[in-house]
Amino acid sequence: MNVKVACAVARAMSPNFQPxxxxxxxxxPENTPEAGPGTNRSEEDPSVSPESYASLxxxxxxIQTGQTDGMSDLYDLFSRGIRFYLCRQLGPQDLEDxxxxxxxxxxxxxxxxxxxxxxxxxxxxxxxxxxxxxxxxDKVVHNRRDQQDLDTTVRVADPRGDPEQSAxxxxxxxxxxxxxxxxxxxxxxxxxxxxxxxxxxDQICAEMALSDTQFRxxxxxxxxxxxxxxKKMLTHRNLTSIFVRTSASLxx
Amino acid sequence: xxxxxxxxxxxxxxxxxxxxxxxxxxCFLTHPxxxxxxEYAFGxxxxxxxxxxxxxxxACRACQFTLDRxxxxxxxxxxxxxxxxxxxxxxxxxxxxKTRPLIAAALVAGLLxxxxxxxxxxxxxxxxxxxxxxxxxxxxxTMAVAPVRQPLSLEISKxxxxxxxxxRAPSAYTLExxxxxxxxxxxxxxxxxxxxxxxxxxxxxxxxxxxxxLYGSHADLLREFGLRVGEN
Numbered sequence: 001m002n003v004k005v006a007c008a009v010a011r012a013m014s015p016n017f018q019p020x021x022x023x024x025x026x027x028x029p030e031n032t033p034e035a036g037p038g039t040n041r042s043e044e045d046p047s048v049s050p051e052s053y054a055s056l057x058x059x060x061x062x063i064q065t066g067q068t069d070g071m072s073d074l075y076d077l078f079s080r081g082i083r084f085y086l087c088r089q090l091g092p093q094d095l096e097d098x099x100x101x102x103x104x105x106x107x108x109x110x111x112x113x114x115x116x117x118x119x120x121x122x123x124x125x126x127x128x129x130x131x132x133x134x135x136x137x138d139k140v141v142h143n144r145r146d147q148q149d150l151d152t153t154v155r156v157a158d159p160r161g162d163p164e165q166s167a168x169x170x171x172x173x174x175x176x177x178x179x180x181x182x183x184x185x186x187x188x189x190x191x192x193x194x195x196x197x198x199x200x201x202d203q204i205c206a207e208m209a210l211s212d213t214q215f216r217x218x219x220x221x222x223x224x225x226x227x228x229x230x231k232k233m234l235t236h237r238n239l240t241s242i243f244v245r246t247s248a249s250l251x252x
Numbered sequence: 253x254x255x256x257x258x259x260x261x262x263x264x265x266x267x268x269x270x271x272x273x274x275x276x277x278x279c280f281l282t283h284p285x286x287x288x289x290x291e292y293a294f295g296x297x298x299x300x301x302x303x304x305x306x307x308x309x310x311a312c313r314a315c316q317f318t319l320d321r322x323x324x325x326x327x328x329x330x331x332x333x334x335x336x337x338x339x340x341x342x343x344x345x346x347x348x349x350k351t352r353p354l355i356a357a358a359l360v361a362g363l364l365x366x367x368x369x370x371x372x373x374x375x376x377x378x379x380x381x382x383x384x385x386x387x388x389x390x391x392x393x394t395m396a397v398a399p400v401r402q403p404l405s406l407e408i409s410k411x412x413x414x415x416x417x418x419x420r421a422p423s424a425y426t427l428e429x430x431x432x433x434x435x436x437x438x439x440x441x442x443x444x445x446x447x448x449x450x451x452x453x454x455x456x457x458x459x460x461x462x463x464x465x466l467y468g469s470h471a472d473l474l475r476e477f478g479l480r481v482g483e484n
Binding site: 045046047048049051052055056077078080081082084085088122123125126129130169172173176177180191195196198200216 | 278279280281282283287294296303304306307308309310311312313316319320323325326328329330331332
């Protein structure tokens, strides 16, 4: 367990700790309109085994009773996913702080008994994380609108990156173009429509006169060929990650 | 839509072997499909489905890996679309797919028209049927007209033959075609076909104005006819 997070969680367990507004969380996960009338938000996810739900309930109980191994297990279970989600939404800046804030809020809420359905722990964590994202975005917008940096000597980083990164980027670009050229016209059309033009499956099927099954098969085959051709052409490790995973994932 | 740029960790170095996180004891019986993760990455899933996927994502390393890989692929394709490689011309790829069939049909039609025009203007190796051209000796604005480089069957009515020549055999006559400036274009014998004399010009004639001269057995000019080739 991250030492920093462990200390922060321990501090949050103190009765004197006051969470900020952004850290406050509703007692239950949000009910969304899209869930539909009559939808029971406490319904368990059928993809999760019943034993797993039981272990979540037991985990929540351990946290409520202040057992440190409970917090450690909570961290091991969700830290990676929270880090991935936050980085994906907000970027890598201040990532550890955001993860720390999330755990503080979750642990505090569990300790106060605000999680009435322990089996909904995953949904609860998701709600907390989304609130963190929304609060961060709101803060950034507020700062941008209402604050002016008076330090005119502040250097602005060149978003283009260093020359090596630019060269890598250009090389990757050329390689992808070359691979696309090598594909059959149909494969290229499928990939171009779906990934470059971001057309939906329904639109592509309608315009290319394909059934859903045909589309899935064609797209899968096109991606596989794209990966195979790319592997033959590439030389750079970073480029490998695109082509190797693309073909490997489709081979099983 | 999530940002698919930098990652502070290397997911690709930790390929999960199963959907079970042993320490916390969460076992996933099923996982969202890669197609579904793609739709999530594009932001096209309904909110109700997004909730389930994100709850799954927080605890499932395998799906974190899948989504990270898809993000990288989509990001690479998007940047490629935004910046075409130098020296390449994806003109056809930049044309919207809906207009391609129309453009293709127009190109094919244009090629067909060009091909027909080209073939008609060339030596008629495809169409060997001679075109019958009735020659008349009346000078004036009206001249016999023939197509360019088509086999010709020049027809002379018996009425055009001077009465004193009517009983002669067709082989006694010679037909000569000259250009407007008098240069030789074709020369040959005539054959009788009913009440006409016919001369076959198998290779046709180039575009221009010609004079068709009928000579008697003594090389005497009996008649001269006008012929315009290539103009209607």
